[in-house]
Amino acid sequence: xxxxxxxxxxxxxxxxxxxxxxxxxxxxxxxxxxxxxxxxxxxxxxxxxxxxxxxxxxxxxxxxxxxxxxxxxxxxxxxxxxxxxxxxxxxxxxxxxxxxxxxxxxxxxxxxxxxxxxxxxxxxxxxxxxxxxxxxxxxxxxxxxxxxxxxxxxxxxxxxxxxxxxxx
Numbered sequence: 001x002x003x004x005x006x007x008x009x010x011x012x013x014x015x016x017x018x019x020x021x022x023x024x025x026x027x028x029x030x031x032x033x034x035x036x037x038x039x040x041x042x043x044x045x046x047x048x049x050x051x052x053x054x055x056x057x058x059x060x061x062x063x064x065x066x067x068x069x070x071x072x073x074x075x076x077x078x079x080x081x082x083x084x085x086x087x088x089x090x091x092x093x094x095x096x097x098x099x100x101x102x103x104x105x106x107x108x109x110x111x112x113x114x115x116x117x118x119x120x121x122x123x124x125x126x127x128x129x130x131x132x133x134x135x136x137x138x139x140x141x142x143x144x145x146x147x148x149x150x151x152x153x154x155x156x157x158x159x160x161x162x163x164x165x166x167x168x
Contacts (some may be wrong), residue, residue, distance in 0.1 A: 064096030
């Protein structure tokens with residue numbers, strides 16, 4: 001129209017994809033000591049305009065990976081206090097290493113935590129109401145309440161398909 005030639009092929013060079021995978025485990029050694037470990041893996045396929053990826057770290061759009069392993073020990077020494085210590089080792093390669101000064105790192109951490117809310121461990125006895133969503137044969141969302149009969153009566157009066165369950 002006005003002798004302008006618009007070229008938008010720069011955006012057709014390939015989508016940026018980023019694949020993330022992680023897994024972890026938590027093991028209660030005692031009632032007050034937990035050990036945790038995790039593995040993380042990121043994978044970035046090459047994207048964008050074609051570049052020479054012989055030195056992949058030189059270009060952010062080359063294929064790259066990130067791998068990390070972490071370990072944590074968490075000791076609950078009082079009802080609302082716990083102390084933890086952890087370590088994470090990580091390594092970046094290829095295009096994901098672009099901009100990093102060091103490709104490997106070891107990151108230690110230690111700390112002390114105060115919880116304002118109580119965290120109940122499985123099997124702990126407490127007197128607060130516990131709400132459960134249960135699946136009924138006909139529909140999702142039936143509500144069960146334990147440990148608080150007045151609350152049960154209030155909920156039952158509002159929800160017809162609600163049933164109460166008491167501890168045995």
